[in-house]
Amino acid sequence: MTGAGPTSEHAPDPAEPATPPVSPAVERANRMNAANMVRSLLPLVVICLLIVGWQAFRSSPDVGVRTVDPSSAVQLAAARAGYELLVPTGLDEGYRPTSARTDAGDAGEGDPVTLQIGYLTPEEEFAGFVVSDDRAADPVAAVLDGAEEQGTVELAGRSWARSTTVDGETALWREADGVTVLVSGSASDEELQVMAESVAPYTG
Numbered sequence: 001m002t003g004a005g006p007t008s009e010h011a012p013d014p015a016e017p018a019t020p021p022v023s024p025a026v027e028r029a030n031r032m033n034a035a036n037m038v039r040s041l042l043p044l045v046v047i048c049l050l051i052v053g054w055q056a057f058r059s060s061p062d063v064g065v066r067t068v069d070p071s072s073a074v075q076l077a078a079a080r081a082g083y084e085l086l087v088p089t090g091l092d093e094g095y096r097p098t099s100a101r102t103d104a105g106d107a108g109e110g111d112p113v114t115l116q117i118g119y120l121t122p123e124e125e126f127a128g129f130v131v132s133d134d135r136a137a138d139p140v141a142a143v144l145d146g147a148e149e150q151g152t153v154e155l156a157g158r159s160w161a162r163s164t165t166v167d168g169e170t171a172l173w174r175e176a177d178g179v180t181v182l183v184s185g186s187a188s189d190e191e192l193q194v195m196a197e198s199v200a201p202y203t204g
Helices: 024-031 034-059 071-080 138-144 189-198
Strands: 086-088 096-102 114-120 126-132 148-155 158-164 170-176 179-185 199-201
Touching: 071 096, 071 114, 086 114, 086 126, 114 138, 126 138, 126 189, 138 170, 138 179, 148 189, 170 189, 179 189, 189 199
Parallel strands: none
Antiparallel strands: 086 199, 096 114, 114 126, 126 179, 148 158, 158 170, 170 179
C-alpha cells in the first residue's frame, strides 16, 4: 500500500485557473508613473521653448536688417552724372540704408545716370530715394507711371509734387533741368517728408 507521505505531490485542482504570465509591455506600462512621464517630456518641452524663443528673437525689429554703406554707389554716380547729384543728407540714425545701386558703371559720357538708395525708417517702413536724368528709367517709371497726383507740398523751401502710386504708397517728387528726384515707399508721409527735406547736393 502506498501511503501519503511528506514526499507525495499535491495534484493541481483542475478548477483553479492558471495565472497567465505578465507581458514585458504591461510591466513597463505599470512602471510609467507621473514622475517618469514628466521626466520623459521635459526634453521636448525644453526644445519647444528654445524654438519659440529663437523665432521671437528673429522677429524682433532689428534682427535680420542688413545695412549697407551707400558711399561707393554715390561716389560713382557723382563721377559719371552729367548733372549735380542730389542725395539725402544728415538723416538721423533711425534711417538705415539697406540698399544702394547705380547704373553709372555702364554709363558712357553723356549717358543718363540713375542712383537708388533704399532705407528702413525709424517706424520700420521702407523709404526709397531715386535721382535720375532719365524720366523713363525703370526706378522712376516704376513709381510714377500710373500714379495719381494729389497736389503739392512745400518742403525746405521747394515745391514737391505728391502722388499716390498704383500700390497705394505716397510718392514725393520734383523735376528741374531734366533731373527727377523722387522719394517714395510704405513709410508715412511724415517720414517721407523728412527724407525729402534732407535732399541736398552731394559734396563728396
